[in-house]
Each structure stands twice: as C-alpha cells, then as structure tokens.
Amino acid sequence: MENPIQNQNPTPNPKSAFLQSNTAKMIMVGVLTLFLLIPLNLVQNLIRERSERKNETTLNVNQTWGSQIHFYGPILQIPYKTYTETVIVDAITKEKTTQKKAIIQQAFFFPDDLHNTTTIEKVDDINRGLYNPIVFKANMKFNGSFQNINFNKLNINTEDVLWDKASIIIKTTNLKSIKSDLKIGVNETYYSLESKTNEDDYFGTLETDAFTYNPGQKMDFNFNMNYNGSNSVQFIPIGKTTTTNINANWNSPNFIGSFAANNSTKKITNQGFHADWKILHINRPFSQQYTNKIPKLTNYSYGVKLIETVDEYQQNERASKYGFLVIGLTFLIFFLIQTISKKSIHIFQYTMIGLALIMFYTLLISITEHSSFTIAYAVAASAVIIMLLLYSISVLKEKKFPLLIGASLTVLYSFIFVIIQLENYALLVGSIGLFLILGAVMYFSRKIDWGNN
Structure with missing residues (x-):
C-alpha cells in the first residue's frame, strides 16, 4: 500500500532545481553575452565598410578637384x-x-x-x-x-x-x-x-x-x-x-x-x-x-x-568598442534587480534586451551620416533607453526597478559619450569610471545570499 505522505511531497528534480538557480542563470546570461558579440562584430564591420566608402569617395574627389600641394x-x-x-x-x-x-x-x-x-x-x-x-x-x-x-x-x-x-x-x-x-x-x-x-x-x-x-x-x-x-x-x-x-x-x-x-x-x-x-x-x-x-x-x-x-566614423567605431561593456553591465543590472526583487526574467527576455542594445549602434551610424555625432548619439541612446524602460515595466510588472534601470542606462551612455569625446584623458576617466561602477556593483550585491541559490 502506498504511503500518502510520500505522494504529497515528491522529491524535487535536481536538474530542474539547478536550472532555476542563480548560478545557472548567470551561466546562461554569460553565454548570451558572448553570443551577442557576433551581431556586435557585424555592426563594427558595417562601420568600417562605411568609413572605407567615405575614403574612396574622398580619393575620387581629390583626383578630380586637386591633390596635395x-x-x-x-x-x-x-x-x-x-x-x-x-x-x-x-x-x-x-x-x-x-x-x-x-x-x-x-x-x-x-x-x-x-x-x-x-x-x-x-x-x-x-x-x-x-x-x-x-x-x-x-x-x-x-x-x-x-x-x-x-x-x-x-x-x-x-x-x-x-x-x-x-x-x-x-x-x-x-x-x-x-x-x-x-x-x-x-x-x-x-x-x-x-x-x-x-x-x-x-x-x-x-x-x-x-x-x-x-x-x-x-x-x-x-x-x-x-x-x-x-x-x-x-x-x-x-x-x-x-x-x-x-x-x-x-x-x-x-x-x-x-x-x-x-x-x-x-x-x-x-x-x-x-x-x-x-x-x-x-x-x-x-x-x-x-x-x-x-x-x-x-x-x-x-x-x-x-x-x-575625429570624424564621425572614428567616433562610431570607438563607441562600438564599448559595446561589450554596455551589454555586460546592462545584463548585470537586470540580473541584480531580478535577484533582489525575486522577479523572474527569462533568457528570451535577456535576448531581446541584448538585441535592443545592439540596435543602438545601427541607429547611431545611420543617424550620424545625416547629422552630427552628438545629435545621433542623443537620439539613439534616448530611443534605446525608452524602449528598455517600457519593456522592463512590462516584464517586472512595476515601475520602481524599471526607473532604476532607466537611470542606470542614462548614466552608462553618458559615461561612454564623455570617454569618446576625450582624447588625452580617455584612459584615465575610463579607468576611474569602471572602478566606481565595480564599487557600486559590489555595494548593491553585498547582501545577496548566493549560497542558497
């Protein structure tokens, strides 16, 4: 005769429990981050292709107008x-x-x-x-x-x-x-x-x-x-x-x-x-x-x-080189918010977030060709931040954490823009900024109990 108590408390599937753990989610997000380097690299190739086209056009104009003296x-x-x-x-x-x-x-x-x-x-x-x-x-x-x-x-x-x-x-x-x-x-x-x-x-x-x-x-x-x-x-x-x-x-x-x-x-x-x-x-x-x-x-x-x-294509190329940093930090922000708020964010939703971040660079290069880099950066960054803000409200079912995400992305894109504009102090400012970001991540993650996840 079967024991009714045993039927009411089945043993959890170890495999299912592991997939729901923070460790598994971190691994999946990390793999996704690496996977997104493929479209990011395609965007960088597009920027180089447009730059080469500009150089060819400039050479043709110089040959007809007049070369160096x-x-x-x-x-x-x-x-x-x-x-x-x-x-x-x-x-x-x-x-x-x-x-x-x-x-x-x-x-x-x-x-x-x-x-x-x-x-x-x-x-x-x-x-x-x-x-x-x-x-x-x-x-x-x-x-x-x-x-x-x-x-x-x-x-x-x-x-x-x-x-x-x-x-x-x-x-x-x-x-x-x-x-x-x-x-x-x-x-x-x-x-x-x-x-x-x-x-x-x-x-x-x-x-x-x-x-x-x-x-x-x-x-x-x-x-x-x-x-x-x-x-x-x-x-x-x-x-x-x-x-x-x-x-x-x-x-x-x-x-x-x-x-x-x-x-x-x-x-x-x-x-x-x-x-x-x-x-x-x-x-x-x-x-x-x-x-x-x-x-x-x-x-x-x-x-x-x-x-x-620094012409517009050099600025776009420099911006794209920070793409991995932007994707990684954005995923980290979402992951910390997910862990702290106990909200579940599916790997598919992380994929949509990553693709939105990649779209920033295609918007940036296309708008730059018809206006200045500053205007293009402001428009592209604003579009991506608003998109992710609305998407995170839909995913998290509240406004507190999405507003924090929007503010964090605004600070991040502003920080990247300042680095791109600097020449002699880009490395110094970038190093200090990354140090402060690391300190903030360490502060907000200090009370998370990783042992039970």
Missing part, C-alpha cells in the same frame, strides 16, 4: 659647357689626333631670399552624396632674390657659362589643378612658365624661356600660384633665408614636416589658424647650388595638413 622654387638654371677629349689613332700612319667635344650641362642655384605668403580657403560646397571631403583653394605669393651667383664654387670657368641661356624653373605637384596665369617677374620683366617633360615621377617642372643673366647682378623675382588642392600644403626651404606665412579658415591643422612653426606667432582659433616659419640655410643639410641634377629634397619639407580630429 608640394612645392619648391624658384630655381635659377644656367647651362655651361664641359669638354671631353677623344684620341683617334690613324690605322696607317699611326698618328694620334685629339678631338675635343663640348657637352652642355646645367647648374642650379637656389635663391638667397625666399618669402612666401599662403592663404588657404576651405571649400564647403563640394559634396558627394553623404560626404563632404576636405578640399581647398590655395593662393600662394612668392618674392625674393638671387645674388652672389658663383660658378667658382662649382669649379666651372666663367667663360664656359652660357649666360644668355639662363631660365627659371619651379618644382611642384598637382600641376593639373593650378588655376593662375603662370608668369614670373624677374627685375620687372615677366616671363611665362610652361610645363616641361622630365624624369621626376613626383614633381612636375615649370620653366621659363631663356633670358640673359648678367654676372654679379642681383635678380629680384615675384610670382603668384593659385591651386585647387586637398589634404596638405608643403614647401621645401631652398632659400638661404626662407620665410613662410600660412593663414587658413580651418580650425584643425596638423603641422607636419622637418621644421616646426614659430610657437610665438602660431594661433589656432575656431575660425582658423595662422602659422609662420623662418628657416636658415644652416638649419638644413643641403647646399645652395648643384650641377647636372638636383638631389631629392622631399625629406626636408614643412607645411600643414588639414585634418578632422
């Missing part, structure tokens, strides 16, 4: 003669005769004084779809002088110099985007500059027609160059004394090259920047004159690059 000149070019002797022996008489042949070579002289004032104007109406590449117009004014031209330093006899075949050359990139009439004034006489074919794959060459240079004469020059350009403007200090002044209506310059701008006169404001350089011949390791060929001087450049300090 790299400039040096003017250079005085004067040809001279060198001679080779060939001994010819008569096959019959065995007499030797010497033939002398003249070879024309070039001597190059850099200016004694070189002054440059450049104005850079950012162009804002060049758009390609969603993107607005950094392109500009550059107006460059040059003046200076050549003097003390000395062939003796080059071991060349002055009687071998072709003084009536002198010319001025200029080396520059971005020839196709020059927008000015190319003329250079030499002692108040103007000469046209024309493109010259050369073997340099990087710099193009502009050269004047031949003119007569009078030995010992001081030769003053002046000319203007107007470009459509992008990315950067750089110069090479070929003057014995080189001064450069750059003004621009762009507030994020990156001063680049081998020579620093003068700190006492450098100014950067919200409206633009101003920078000055003064470089002496003793500051750079190359000479003022050469024969036959000018050496490669690109390593001695200086100038400015127009940059975006």
